[in-house]
Amino acid sequence: MSMKTSSKNFQERIDVQMQNDVMLHTVAHAQGLMFENRQIAADKLGNWEQWREMGKDIRDHVLENLDYYLQQLSDNVKKNGGHVFFAQTAIEATDYIEKIIKEKKAKKIVKAKSMVTEEIGLNQMILRNGWQVVETDLGEYILQCDDYNAPSHIVVPALHKSRAQIREIFKDKAGYTGTDNPEEMTRFVREHLRHDFLEADIGITGCNFAVAESGSISLVTNEGNARLSTTLPKVHIAVMGMERIVPTFEELDIVISLLCRSAVGQALTGYITALTGPREDDNCDGPEEFHLVIVDNGRSDILGTKFQDILRCIRCAACINTCPAYRHIGGQAYGSIYPGPIGAVLSPLLGGYDDFKELPYACTLCKACHDVCPVKIPLSDLLLKHREKMADQKITPLAERAAVTVFNYVNARPILWNTSVKIGARIATGLIKKGKLPINIGPIKEWTNTRDLPNPDGESFRTWFKNRK
Amino acid sequence: MLENKTTKVSGSIYNRDKFLNNIAEKLGRNRKYKNVIRPTLKYSCHWEVMADFTQDQLKDELIKFTKETLGMQTLCIKKAQLAETLRTLCAHYCAKADVHGNTLFSADKRLLAMLNPQDLVNAKHSVHIWDASAGYKANIKFAEQANVGVVFAEYALAESGTVVLYNSALQGRAISLLPEASIFIVLKSSLLPRMTQATRILNEKIKTGERIPSCINFISGPSSTADIELIKVVGAHGPIYATYVIIDDM
Numbered sequence: 001m002s003m004k005t006s007s008k009n010f011q012e013r014i015d016v017q018m019q020n021d022v023m024l025h026t027v028a029h030a031q032g033l034m035f036e037n038r039q040i041a042a043d044k045l046g047n048w049e050q051w052r053e054m055g056k057d058i059r060d061h062v063l064e065n066l067d068y069y070l071q072q073l074s075d076n077v078k079k080n081g082g083h084v085f086f087a088q089t090a091i092e093a094t095d096y097i098e099k100i101i102k103e104k105k106a107k108k109i110v111k112a113k114s115m116v117t118e119e120i121g122l123n124q125m126i127l128r129n130g131w132q133v134v135e136t137d138l139g140e141y142i143l144q145c146d147d148y149n150a151p152s153h154i155v156v157p158a159l160h161k162s163r164a165q166i167r168e169i170f171k172d173k174a175g176y177t178g179t180d181n182p183e184e185m186t187r188f189v190r191e192h193l194r195h196d197f198l199e200a201d202i203g204i205t206g207c208n209f210a211v212a213e214s215g216s217i218s219l220v221t222n223e224g225n226a227r228l229s230t231t232l233p234k235v236h237i238a239v240m241g242m243e244r245i246v247p248t249f250e251e252l253d254i255v256i257s258l259l260c261r262s263a264v265g266q267a268l269t270g271y272i273t274a275l276t277g278p279r280e281d282d283n284c285d286g287p288e289e290f291h292l293v294i295v296d297n298g299r300s301d302i303l304g305t306k307f308q309d310i311l312r313c314i315r316c317a318a319c320i321n322t323c324p325a326y327r328h329i330g331g332q333a334y335g336s337i338y339p340g341p342i343g344a345v346l347s348p349l350l351g352g353y354d355d356f357k358e359l360p361y362a363c364t365l366c367k368a369c370h371d372v373c374p375v376k377i378p379l380s381d382l383l384l385k386h387r388e389k390m391a392d393q394k395i396t397p398l399a400e401r402a403a404v405t406v407f408n409y410v411n412a413r414p415i416l417w418n419t420s421v422k423i424g425a426r427i428a429t430g431l432i433k434k435g436k437l438p439i440n441i442g443p444i445k446e447w448t449n450t451r452d453l454p455n456p457d458g459e460s461f462r463t464w465f466k467n468r469k
Numbered sequence: 470m471l472e473n474k475t476t477k478v479s480g481s482i483y484n485r486d487k488f489l490n491n492i493a494e495k496l497g498r499n500r501k502y503k504n505v506i507r508p509t510l511k512y513s514c515h516w517e518v519m520a521d522f523t524q525d526q527l528k529d530e531l532i533k534f535t536k537e538t539l540g541m542q543t544l545c546i547k548k549a550q551l552a553e554t555l556r557t558l559c560a561h562y563c564a565k566a567d568v569h570g571n572t573l574f575s576a577d578k579r580l581l582a583m584l585n586p587q588d589l590v591n592a593k594h595s596v597h598i599w600d601a602s603a604g605y606k607a608n609i610k611f612a613e614q615a616n617v618g619v620v621f622a623e624y625a626l627a628e629s630g631t632v633v634l635y636n637s638a639l640q641g642r643a644i645s646l647l648p649e650a651s652i653f654i655v656l657k658s659s660l661l662p663r664m665t666q667a668t669r670i671l672n673e674k675i676k677t678g679e680r681i682p683s684c685i686n687f688i689s690g691p692s693s694t695a696d697i698e699l700i701k702v703v704g705a706h707g708p709i710y711a712t713y714v715i716i717d718d719m
């Protein structure tokens with residue numbers, strides 16, 4: 001399973017991450033900023049609680065009637081001339097995509113950011129076959145250049161990298177010679193990738209929400225790479241988690257409004273693109289062929305259980321941007337492509353307790369995530385349910401030790417509290433103010449800092465990828 | 470209105486029944502094939518945004534939002550001023566092209582009814598009009614070389630500074646995508662408060678069984694990214710510059 005991004009154990013991952021000062025700094029700064037932007041956007045819209053409730057209701061209704069809506073969606077995609085493949089497992093999904101690539105004799109594939117394609121290990125399949133795949137989202141491209149370094153955030157995957165590090169990556173891997181100015185580097189990537197878009201045979205995207213009634217898929221982006229990926233190549237393959245669907249455009253309005261504000265604090269992102277089937281016969285650009293791959297990969301096992309609420313998730317990352325544990329251990333420490341509160345609940349469900357048993361403990365139960373989740377998922381309640389379930393099954397992870405480490409570390413370095421961006425600090429102090437720290441720390445062990453670790457970025461995805469084969 | 474032909478290719482569905490039966494089973498019931506009524510939304514706060522605004526107020530909001538939040542310009546002009554306005558804008562956006570500037574126009578009939586793009590041609594500026602019959606290669610080549618793309622927007626949304634584009638044979642996807650600068654023309658009578666009204670219109674189309682355009686874009690300003698240290702950079706893979714031109718048709 002490619003959800004897993006590291007073969008180190010949780011304790012080791014935390015230790016490595018915590019010695020990475022660059023990461024801690026960028027994460028703390030970014031988290032504060034995103035938290036603030038989300039709050040401003042929610043306040044500006046007004047009636048935010050009503051919006052959230054509508055979001056929750058829409059998602060619950062879809063989950064309760066998921067077979068019906070997927071049937072309607074697939075009927076309509078077919079009617080529009082598209083192909084729908086239902087994939088029970090990750091392998092079924094990648095096998096189908098492999099078959100299309102072979103049929104089309106495609107050599108180059110451009111990809112727009114998509115969590116579910118990460119989850120099913122799409123790139124590994126493509127690379128195994130010797131085809132070229134180009135990640136076109138800037139953040140994903142940075143990580144791809146960095147030998148598939150693991151993402152640390154679901155919206156801003158290269159959040160843990162500083163501009164200086166990014167410059168080095170581009171210099172080493174893409175022949176970049178400019179400064180570490182973000183605008184200059186962005187322009188470089190724009191020029192660099194333009195010909196990839198023009199040469200690509202296939203464009204692969206995710207799907208933020210499908211619309212059952214029209215057979216459409218929607219993509220929520222800012223960069224324009226998803227538009228290029230669905231305008232220039234002859235074939236478009238969209239991959240969606242099976243629960244990412246709404247009944248009609250009326251509900252799409254609500255969930256998109258919630259998503260854009262919660263994820264990036266924008267009223268709408270730069271591009272909301274609704275794609276309905278392949279291009280019309282009289283058009284000359286856009287894909288001639290459209291495939292929709294609907295992925296289960298463990299999701300149906302969550303339906304009908306006490307964890308069903310997690311399937312409402314719209315992947316906005318607001319919970320991640322609010323989480324004090326994430327702030328202090330960083331995204332890569334979770335060892336999953338889904339970090340933070342959402343990841344701590346979802347990763348063990350999709351990937352099993354063997355690999356992710358510690359994650360439900362990477363939480364202080366402060367419940368800040370409840371308050372920001374646009375679809376009102378009771379994340380920390382679900383984490384507790386994981387702990388109960390594991391106790392029932394006599395699974396004993398490194399247990400509370402992990403969470404304890406977070407607070408030992410922070411306590412030993414008060415500078416982390418002080419230099420934190422205002423908002424983040426407010427979360428943190430809020431946490432302590434509620435009385436004591438919400439977990440029992442036990443005797444505080446002084447944390448000794450070893451500065452000369454060989455690989456401060458954590459294990460690269462490539463090493464991990466090699467090891468798992 | 471735009472007329473979109475449907476696609477000839479016939480679609481297909483694989484592995485559906487097993488997949489959906491499993492879902493129904495996990496939900497602890499039989500498959501649902503019909504009679505699922507989508508619940509009415511509990512609140513109407515989405516309809517309340519700018520509900521009582523006149524077209525002029527919507528226009529003012531749009532101008533303000535694009536300026537303050539998106540850092541771009543929205544003009545409001547009379548139809549008769551369109552050619553002159555575009556001449557100025559194109560010259561501005563082409564100024565970077567040392568020798569010769571290129572502008573790619575949508576062939577949307579509503580746009581071409583308002584001006585003749587050839588009027589904008591001069592020694593330093595060429596104009597091309599999207600022509601689907603010339604095929605993918607020729608049109609994409611023009612789009613790639615063009616400094617500016619001019620398109621006609623169905624609607625504009627005041628709340629988010631958004632223009633709504635429908636693709637068609639006359640208005641390809643690449644026009645507002647490949648050139649460095651985009652100019653969006655929208656009628657004042659087509660200004661809407663927010664996404665809610667635009668999606669309602671789509672819903673109504675869909676209910677009549679009409680296939681909606683294969684590519685609908687809600688575009689808010691030029692492309693951007695914040696993937697490096699969350700610093701906003703305007704101009705990522707899509708256009709770097711954008712201007713909205715509202716035609717006062719009321």
Ligand code: SF4
Nearest residue numbers: 313314316317319373
């Ligand atoms: S759990 Fe809620 S807050 Fe977290 S990513 Fe999902 S929708 Fe967003």
